[in-house]
Amino acid sequence: GAVLLKxxxxxxxxxxxxxxCLHDPRQQSKVSHSFHDLIRQRVYGIACGYEDCNDAARIGEDPVHKMLLDRDPIEGSALASQSTLSRFENALGPKPLMRMxxxxxxxxxxxHRKRLRGRARRITVELDPTDDPTHGGQQLSFFNGHYDTWCYLPVAGFIQFDDEPxxxxxxxxxxxxxANAKLGAIGILRRILARL
Known part of the structure; x- marks a missing residue:
C-alpha cells in the first residue's frame, strides 16, 4: 500500500x-533532509500507521520507507530522526500552516475540477467538529461536557460532488x-467557497 500512496x-x-509553502532558512549545503522529504516522511508514516514522531527510530532504516523517499532501500541514508521531525513540526508558525x-x-x-471537467451540478461542503481526547496538560486542552472528556475540538472540512458517496x-x-461549534466556520467557508 505504501508504494501506491507514493x-x-x-x-x-x-x-x-x-x-x-515553506521558506527554508537553513544553509542548503548542510541540509540532509529537505522540507519535502520531512513532509513525505511524516505523511507516509502516518498513513502507514506510524503517527508519532517517536516512530522515526523504527522506520528510519526501513527499506520501504527509504524507497518512498527516493533513497536506496539498502545503502541509502537513514530517514530523519525523531528530534529532526519534532524540530520541523514545532518550527512551523501560523502563516506557513495557513499556506499549507x-x-x-x-x-x-x-x-476534482479536472476529474469532473468543471461540470459538478451540486457541491456540498460539510464541517464536522470532533473530539480529540488529550492526556496531560496540553495547551488549549479543555473539558468538554458533550464529550465528557478533556480534549481539543478540531473541525474537519469535507467536500462532496453531486450524488457521489x-x-x-x-x-x-x-x-x-x-470551542463553540461555530468557531472558525466562517473563515473555513470563505476560503473554500472562493476556490469553487
Whole structure:
C-alpha cells in the first residue's frame, strides 16, 4: 500500500505543494533532509500507521520507507530522526500552516475540477467538529461536557460532488476543547467557497 500512496502523491503533487509553502532558512549545503522529504516522511508514516514522531527510530532504516523517499532501500541514508521531525513540526508558525491549508484545499479542488471537467451540478461542503481526547496538560486542552472528556475540538472540512458517496477532506483546524461549534466556520467557508 505504501508504494501506491507514493504514486498517488506524485500524481496529485500534494506533498510537493505543501513543501512549496515553506521558506527554508537553513544553509542548503548542510541540509540532509529537505522540507519535502520531512513532509513525505511524516505523511507516509502516518498513513502507514506510524503517527508519532517517536516512530522515526523504527522506520528510519526501513527499506520501504527509504524507497518512498527516493533513497536506496539498502545503502541509502537513514530517514530523519525523531528530534529532526519534532524540530520541523514545532518550527512551523501560523502563516506557513495557513499556506499549507490553502495548498491542501487547492489540490483537492483542482483534482476534482479536472476529474469532473468543471461540470459538478451540486457541491456540498460539510464541517464536522470532533473530539480529540488529550492526556496531560496540553495547551488549549479543555473539558468538554458533550464529550465528557478533556480534549481539543478540531473541525474537519469535507467536500462532496453531486450524488457521489465519497467526501474529500479539504481542511482541518485545531480548536480548543471548549470551542463553540461555530468557531472558525466562517473563515473555513470563505476560503473554500472562493476556490469553487
Amino acid at each position: 504514486a498517488c502523491d506524485e500524481r496529485l503533487g500534494l506533498t510537493q505543494a505543501l513543501a512549496e 491549508g490553502t495548498a491542501l484545499a487547492d489540490t483537492v479542488v483542482a483534482r 465519497e467526501q474529500y477532506l479539504f481542511g482541518y483546524v485545531l480548536r480548543p476543547g471548549n
